[in-house]
Amino acid sequence: PAVDPVEAVFDLDALLEDDEREWRERAREFAATRIAPRIAADFEAARFRAELVPELGAAGLLGVQLAGYGGSGAGPVAYGLVCHELEYVDSGWRTFVSVQCSLAMHAILAHGSEAQRTEWLPRMAAGEAVGCFALTEPQGGSDPGAMTTTARRDGDEWVIDGAKRWIGLASVADVAVVWAKDEEGVVRGFLVPTTTPGFAATPIAGKFAMRASIQCDLALTGVRVPTDAVLPGASGLSGPFSCLNGARYGIVWGSMGAARACLDAAVGRARTREVFGAPIGARQLVQGSLADALVAYETGMLLALHLGRLKERGALTPAQISVGKLNNVRQALGIASAARAILAGDGITDEFPVMRHLANLEAVRTYEGTDEIHRLVLGRALTGIPAFA
Numbered sequence: 289p290a291v292d293p294v295e296a297v298f299d300l301d302a303l304l305e306d307d308e309r310e311w312r313e314r315a316r317e318f319a320a321t322r323i324a325p326r327i328a329a330d331f332e333a334a335r336f337r338a339e340l341v342p343e344l345g346a347a348g349l350l351g352v353q354l355a356g357y358g359g360s361g362a363g364p365v366a367y368g369l370v371c372h373e374l375e376y377v378d379s380g381w382r383t384f385v386s387v388q389c390s391l392a393m394h395a396i397l398a399h400g401s402e403a404q405r406t407e408w409l410p411r412m413a414a415g416e417a418v419g420c421f422a423l424t425e426p427q428g429g430s431d432p433g434a435m436t437t438t439a440r441r442d443g444d445e446w447v448i449d450g451a452k453r454w455i456g457l458a459s460v461a462d463v464a465v466v467w468a469k470d471e472e473g474v475v476r477g478f479l480v481p482t483t484t485p486g487f488a489a490t491p492i493a494g495k496f497a498m499r500a501s502i503q504c505d506l507a508l509t510g511v512r513v514p515t516d517a518v519l520p521g522a523s524g525l526s527g528p529f530s531c532l533n534g535a536r537y538g539i540v541w542g543s544m545g546a547a548r549a550c551l552d553a554a555v556g557r558a559r560t561r562e563v564f565g566a567p568i569g570a571r572q573l574v575q576g577s578l579a580d581a582l583v584a585y586e587t588g589m590l591l592a593l594h595l596g597r598l599k600e601r602g603a604l605t606p607a608q609i610s611v612g613k614l615n616n617v618r619q620a621l622g623i624a625s626a627a628r629a630i631l632a633g634d635g636i637t638d639e640f641p642v643m644r645h646l647a648n649l650e651a652v653r654t655y656e657g658t659d660e661i662h663r664l665v666l667g668r669a670l671t672g673i674p675a676f677a
């Protein structure tokens with residue numbers, strides 16, 4: 289970037305370990321050389337470059353938090369920095385890592401059998417297999433407990449029927465973690481190879497956001513899997529929710545990456561664009577707007593780091609993650625909007641990444657728990673009274 293506010297103004301690096309900075313640099317290099325040069329064209333053409341997935345794996349970026357099974361176990365702050373650098377370029381690629389690592393791989397690691405882990409995790413960490421996470425249904429995503437997808441036993445098989453929506457990567461995935469209610473109404477997770485008859489994934493067209501990634505409708509019609517396809521360690525909603533925690537944590541860092549890209553673009557423009565005979569960055573209103581954006585960015589990064597250090601100690605709670613997801617996506621949207629205004633008309637073109645980030649962040653605001661859901665999680669934490677219904 290032309291200007292890096294982190295390094296120029298606020299020394300967050302001083303709070304990072306050497307290996308964390310190395311992971312950050314590795315992800316930054318990958319994003320800058322392999323994703324950034326074509327991201328505007330990919331977004332325009334609504335193209336997900338699946339050929340980059342094995343490259344991400346070879347760079348170690350899909351096994352950052354995975355201890356064993358081909359991962360490096362580098363820890364939550366390193367993982368957050370990887371999310372941050374990928375989302376600096378585009379939220380679609382951070383979303384890919386969230387779905388692959390925090391959702392699909394974490395579901396198998398945390399809830400799978402040893403046989404399921406050894407079958408899938410090394411290949412997923414290498415980028416040789418892609419996973420997806422099928423929780424949300426067409427009638428809405430905020431209340432997974434109301435899911436209507438069912439799994440019933442038939443001899444030595446499970447038979448899954450239902451529909452899912454907004455499922456990232458499903459049309460390119462090798463395996464789906466499908467959440468369904470068994471005959472007792474208990475939510476269970478199933479590993480479904482996507483070649484299984486009755487499994488059909490259709491990419492959702494007409495999106496104005498996340499165009500460089502894929503989200504799908506899923507039809508599950510009499511999908512038969514063996515009894516050992518069930519994730520033995522997941523029973524009830526805490527199974528999928530424990531995976532959402534990790535994905536939401538990645539968003540806390542990632543959304544600030546998108547914000548930093550917008551801030552960089554606005555600062556660069558403020559220094560060079562002349563109006564009324566001087567750079568617009570010489571105007572007090574523009575400086576005030578940039579300063580507000582910087583404060584929002586730096587506080588968002590400190591919040592992300594604080595949550596990361598709590599996660600390292602196993603002390604991070606869902607309510608704390610809600611604070612981070614709610615605040616950082618909200619602040620990133622504000623920063624992107626302010627940057628767009630500073631760039632004036634050019635801010636809506638693909639000469640700058642800002643409008644793309646703004647559109648993507650609107651999607652990020654809604655997935656993995658909407659603003660409203662996270663406010664209600666916090667309202668419950670404060671009052672002890674759930675107000676969801």
Ligand code: TGC
Pocket residue numbers: 383387391421422423424429430431432433454455456457503524525526527529530532533606655656657658661665676
């Ligand atoms: P509630 O009664 O609160 O809890 C039910 C059970 O779940 C446990 N639990 C959690 N466990 C771990 N982490 C969390 N964050 C948890 N939250 C709840 C809870 O302890 C309880 O366990 P147990 O053992 O007592 O049964 O459940 P609720 O239904 O009342 O929860 C309310 C609410 C609104 C918080 C929850 O439903 C919620 O978080 N809703 C939002 C769901 C969401 O984020 N959906 C979007 C998913 S994104 C997606 O699917 C796409 S993935 C990205 C892609 O594919 O591109």
